[in-house]
Amino acid sequence: MADPTESPLTRIGWHGALPPSSDDDADDSRIARVIAQHRAGYELHDGVSAFNAQPAPRFLKPSLDPAERPAVGDFVRVNRSKPPSIEQILPRRSVLARAAAGERHQRQLIATNIDTVMVISGLDGDFNPARIERYLMLIEGSGARAVVVLTKADTAGDADAAMAELRGRVPVQTAIHAVNAKSADSVSVLLPLLGPGTSTVLVGSSGVGKSTLTNTLLGESRQATHAVRETDSRGRHTTTYRALIQLPSGGCLIDTPGMREIKLTGEESLDGSQFGDIEELAEDCRFGDCSHLSEPGCAVRTALEDGRLDNDRWHNYLKLRDELAAAADSLETQLRRKSEARVMTKALGRRLDEKYGRH
Missing domain, CATH: 3.40.50.300 (P-loop containing nucleotide triphosphate hydrolases)
Structure with a gap:
């Protein structure tokens, strides 16, 4: 038997206590989860029924990072207007x-x-x-x-x-x-x-x-x-x-639709559980800048030769390492450009204020 005190949102994956305002009768919004995204808008579910909603205008700005728009799995705050509008994305746990x-x-x-x-x-x-x-x-x-x-x-x-x-x-x-x-x-x-x-x-x-x-x-x-x-x-x-x-x-x-391409974002790490053992091996090499090709005292080459490290896995590690480095460089470049653009915009605003006065 269902717990009568349980929120309907737990049926669609909500974890923990609800935000204080979610059960306030005076609040003009409710919480729902994004269960699908279509060209015409979003489909949401509040734990009881599904309904359609549109994103608030700020989510449609071309300059907005796509990752800051509602996505499938998001819990969102929706106003009670007709049609409903997504006003806020609640913090994501993953x-x-x-x-x-x-x-x-x-x-x-x-x-x-x-x-x-x-x-x-x-x-x-x-x-x-x-x-x-x-x-x-x-x-x-x-x-x-x-x-x-x-x-x-x-x-x-x-x-x-x-x-x-x-x-x-x-x-x-x-x-x-x-x-x-x-x-x-x-x-x-x-x-x-x-x-x-x-x-x-x-x-x-x-x-x-x-x-x-x-x-x-x-x-x-x-x-x-x-x-x-x-x-x-x-x-x-x-x-x-x-x-x-x-x-x-x-x-x-x-x-989800099938993925033909699985590109790294540049935010991944090679020293986690997937390839952490290879990173640890590299730390045991005699030389800190070891290329793992022909240097003496190379712990990686030793592990490849004695079978502790799979050769195919090693080559995939090298491929992913290079791709990750390139992706990280692209990410850093893009973030730097965004930062520079913000600085230039603020500087231009100050000059206009100085010349014409603040309105």
């Missing part, structure tokens, strides 16, 4: 983001206020440990925990071998599950992560089974699915936008 496509550095929010990120990968031609490592780097600083879900275990030739290979490349605390996404019995291993009050987002390439898994967890075919190409095990984008769905288990699930 944020999963990637760098948007293109040369200009911008963070693209995937989901917010999430507890678990399930990295979905098919045990077919889609299986790619290097790409999974890339996802785990994005997740590490998000505030959510990562879980790897390998689908198509019913058709894979040697799921155990794939599991063993991946186990050697991801942190020991990262759970890995091999499932048949079409079988309720098989995916039941995930249910402890999807209990009441939890929020989980699914990420992965097109055709890996995210929508199939969602349908199985729902117990009904609500998300469209398509077969993948036999040549490369890739599928079409059956999910075209991010959407938050309430599950029978009590949790909330966010399905």
Whole structure:
């Protein structure tokens, strides 16, 4: 039986006490969660029912950082006007983001206020440990925990071998599950992560089974699915936008479109759990500026030679290290330009005030 004192918002993933003004009868706003974003606006849910809303005008300014606009998973304060308007984004407890496509550095929010990120990968031609490592780097600083879900275990030739290979490349605390996404019995291993009050987002390439898994967890075919190409095990984008769905288990699930490109934002770190062991090895090298190529006393080369460090994992680390450095430089450059622009704008304002007076 539901707790009569429980806020309806806990049904859609709210954690902790509500803001004081949220239950004030004099307040002309209410709290809801963004469950979908469309070209025509947002779809929200207040724990009782879903409704549509428009963003306040300030969220539509072209100069506004996209990460400061409402995103799927956000809890927002909505006024009671007709139609409702999103007036405020409440503090986010976790944020999963990637760098948007293109040369200009911008963070693209995937989901917010999430507890678990399930990295979905098919045990077919889609299986790619290097790409999974890339996802785990994005997740590490998000505030959510990562879980790897390998689908198509019913058709894979040697799921155990794939599991063993991946186990050697991801942190020991990262759970890995091999499932048949079409079988309720098989995916039941995930249910402890999807209990009441939890929020989980699914990420992965097109055709890996995210929508199939969602349908199985729902117990009904609500998300469209398509077969993948036999040549490369890739599928079409059956999910075209991010959407938050309430599950029978009590949790909330966010399905996302397949990602062809997973760009680092420049804010990730290599010394976390994903590659922290390699960073520690490098600290044991004889020379502080060791390139790990041919220098004597190189701890990294020793670990590669004796098998403690996987060669493929090492090369993926180097690739991600270089990409992260480039992304960090782009981020720093953009932040510097924004700072310089603000200084110039203020200086221009002062000169105009001095010349014409303050109005």
